[in-house]
Amino acid sequence: MGLRDRGIEIKKPEQIAAMRRAGLVVGGALEVLRAAVRPGVSTAELDGIAEDHIRSAGATPSFLGYHGFPGSICASVNDEVVHGIPGERVLAEGDVVSLDCGAIVDGWHGDAAVTVAVGAVPAEVTELMRVTEEALWHGIAAARLGGRVTDISHAVEKHVRSHAGHGRSFGILEDYVGHGIGSAMHQPPNVPNYGAAGRGPKLVQGLALAVEPMVTLGSPDVEVLDDDWTVVTADGSWAAHFEHTFTLTPDGAWVLTALDGGETQLAALGVPFGGR
Template identity: 75%
Template sequence: MGLLDRGLEIKDAEQVRLMRRAGLVVGETLQLLRDAVRPGLSTGELDALAEDAIRGAGATPSFLGYHGFPGSICASVNDEVVHGIPGSRVLAEGDVISIDCGAIVEGWHGDAALTVAVGGVPEQVGELIEVTRESMWRGIAAAHVGARIGDISHAVESYLRAQGPYGIVEDFTGHGIGSQMHLPPNVPNVGRPGRGPRLREGLALAVEPMVTLGTHECDVLDDDWTAVTADGSWAAHWEHTFTLTPSGAWVLTALDGGEADLTRLGVPFGPWAD
């Protein structure tokens, strides 16, 4: 592992493979939670499922105890954008929940998030979930060796601006990841192309757009964690951890490595070969 280009952490093939193991734990846990979401289930019950799954896979929850955070997942419901604390809140028909999850394997991190509708939701809410997910993939697809962080940010922003008057949250960003959950550089969801650090093989990033049906502005509740929209509009949040290998992009937290979506977008896909 070397530190290059403004202190960015560059991983070798073996370190990336450990991150892939952590990423698979995250991806499998999120799939379990997505399938478990239903009216009448509490966010605390989802958190317990997540911790059992992560530890059962031989990994450690990244979030639990991180700067005092009390859960293994962030569970953000409706107007909660990010960092919702899991607990006694019971999900109801028509809610949406964003679940953010992290795991550590042998000191290496994976981090991903998704947004799930709890039963039927209005069409505009379903569209919000889908455009947020697609903006994440557009951001990842803009990454290649020699590109810059701003190219990712611009791809996320330009796709969302073309879809409608969505609020693109600026207070929280994606980030570098590897031997720690949060590393340089920040990966904003708005920005100009050609700006910021240059992308290298072995640099791992988490791309995570947070998008609302109203304002981009957020407030943090008195628990000092939960971020909510300032205007009460509903939000969606998607995230994947990825890296660049000699053969293309590898999405470490996607169960298929990102092959289906990267191929759909015409982007070279490739795990790190031996």
């Protein structure tokens, strides 16, 4: 069965170019949000900042109204892993907030996320954030044309597991995964953050994926709050979430939601850059 027969969307170059435009809007919005995070700011204020940025760039927020979601971003604080609803919560010194953002340009989506410290946070939380973000880049770096989706999954898990031990535990969420992306925000195939390499659909030119490790300082078990959106850790441990949308070209990986296309991070990992 071919990729298209499994509902996997293969984009034309001009469609990838539209996704890059959407990705630049998302990347820019996350930079603006990162700069706006401080003690005393509410998650609703961050949501307004993101929506203003997205609309002023001529794009549309992907999240707003998606299955009824009421915000333009997801803002998840401390033990909230993903899908936090922006609202009256005010950030305090020592919090961490995961900001997930999506934008649509000409019908094509970009999706990315960062976790940001609010002032000084404990060393173990800084390490959690560092390892999770590095795992994202190791996952993207493992992708090659002709490879398989779980090459990404295996690289993410391997990096996270390699930093556990010595009294430190990291949990990798299994029920929430990365995904295909294109003319819709969530498409097949799923991109798990764990598992053996060499499985799943083949990585081909025109396929775009959102890779998004979600890692906790404790158990990977999670619960959904009564708002039917916010995912929290079952044990109250804090979490980090990083995400980028990327594609593969004959020259290498091209991270559509990174402002530099991922060139700096990929070069640091010795991986060819496929942007243009």
